[in-house]
Amino acid sequence: MSQAQYRLVVAEDDYLVAEEIERQLRRVGHRVVAMASTGLEAIDAVVEHEPDAVLMDIKMPELDGLEAAREIQDRCPTPVVVLSAYDDREYLDKAGEVGVQAFLTKPPDGRSLDRALAIAIARHGDTMALMRLNRLLRERTRELEDAAAEIERLREIIPMCMHCKSIRDSRGFWLRVEEYIHRHAGLTVSHGLCDKCAHELYPDLTSDSD
Helix, strand or coil: CCCCEEEEEEECCCCHHHHHHHHHHHHHHEEEEEEEEHHHHHHHHHHHCCCCCEEEEEECCCCCCHHHHHHHHCCCCCCCEEEEEECCHHHHHHHHHHHCCCEEEEEHHHHHHHHHHHHHHHHHHHHHHHHHHHHHHHHHHHHHHHHHHHHHHHHCCCCCCCCCCCCEECCCEEEHHHHHHHHHHHHCCCCCCCCCHHHHHHHHHCCCCC
């Protein structure tokens, strides 16, 4: 018998079966906070009461138990124990796909219910922890990608001395502009004077041409 009292939603469309499940749960120390007779009622009950777990019949009116379980995981992630009259492998596979953590055949006894609930809650906790780790990993990956993009952008910025206009290379050496261009672009720089500089530096030589 579990030491903790769980708050539970029971989704079962057969009234007598639902009453028996609730009786068995009380016997092992758990409390049913809501009963549902359809898949849609089960979803609403989980959203409203936020139970520790849900006991869900597969064959339900309006929305079957597996679809209801899928919707619950999307809207209010909660451990789900599926109840079925048949131990069908197909149902087992589908149950796992929609986030069901445990599977019981009807009619379950109190001890089986207690054990299945403990397993479902533990598995759900592991699943949620893994989801949090995956989310954190995605966030860190995005941060690293952003940092790499920023580094790549910074690599495109050439550090130049604001006074002498020398350029610092990747090794930290300061090179003249023409030497930097020659090393990195393979170009040879020729020297000359533009008209403006020639006029400022040698006004006597350029005054006749004006």
